[in-house]
Amino acid sequence: MDATIVELAPAAQDFGFLELFWRADWVVKAVMAVLAIMSIWSWAIAIDKWLALRSARAKASNFESEFWSGRSMDSLTEEFARRPKDPFSRVFAAALREWEGRNAGERVSRAAGAEAGRELNRLESGLGMLATIASSAPFIGLFGTVWGIMNSFRSIAATRDTNLAVVAPGIAEALFATALGLLAAVPAVIFFNALSANLGGYAAKLEGFADELSALADREGGN
Template sequence: MESSVVEVAQAVEGFSFYALFMRADWVVKSVMGILAFMSVWSWAIAIDKAFHLRGLHAKARHFEREFWAGRSLDALTDQFAKNPREPFSRVFAAGLREWNGDNAGGRVSKAAGAEAGRQMTNTEGGLGILATIASAAPFIGLFGTVWGIMNAFRSIAASQDTNLAVVAPGIAEALFATALGLLAAVPAVIFFNALSANLAKYGARLDGFVDELSALAERDGN
């Protein structure tokens, strides 16, 4: 009875993640290392972008509260446009450069809209990496799986033994690569969708401010 328990414990230990990694050849190890790096990278990007967007939304709320508090344009210019640090202030500063003259509303809309587009492009940095990880990781894991299964069949042919003890380790190593691919891809998909939705809300908020700013310029010019 005790010997059976020991054999089971040894078998389980032999199929641990560390054991599977150490038994794999250099190609499968490289695939596993790439997938592990991609997984950590996607988490780092997602956490950084989440905190960055949270800060941007907080600054946007502060800007909108101050902007619509009934203060004069000169006071708002002194506070936000002279040293703009966040997207709403930079859009406001860009619009101010076209504030006076004929067709002020149209020119403010174009200038502020162009600046809003640049700010959104900067804010979206990192999402492309998440999309790449989400799409590429399963295929990289599949490559590791195919390579591992080929090695398993070569081992079977060399040993001329189809015993499960001979087949199982190679198959387990191969499937471990697929599991790592999914482990990297699934969170990256979730992060990409969540961050894209959050950015879309922020972009709509910024576009709404551009429209309101151009309307103000139009009324001020009449």
């Protein structure tokens, strides 16, 4: 009984993650490395976008509370538009450049809307990569799976033996590649959906603010 346990222990260790990687051929190793990089990349993008969006939301809340507090336009201009440091301030600064003159509301609407679009494009940068990782990682993992199974069949053909000890390593490599593909894809999907939803809410507020600036310019121009 003890001898059986001693014999099985090394075999179990041979199927650890590192052992599976080092035993794989160069194609499967390349697939695993690419998937690991994609997984790390998706986490890095998600953390960066989450921090950027959190900061933008906090600054937007502060800006809106100050803007609608009843302060004079000159005071708001001095604090926010002279040196704009966040999307709402930059939209406000863009609107002020078109505030005076005929058709001010229309010109403010165009200027503020264009600036809002640029700010949203900056915040959205990186989401496309998350979508790419989410959609492509399972197929890259599937390629590693197919290649690992092909290696198993080659081992069977070379040894003319269908023993599980011959087939198991290739199958384990194949399944490990699939697992890495899912490990990269699933978080990327979750990150993409969560960030897109949060960014959609922020975009609605920013675009609504641009429309409000246009309405204010119209009212002041009418006066």
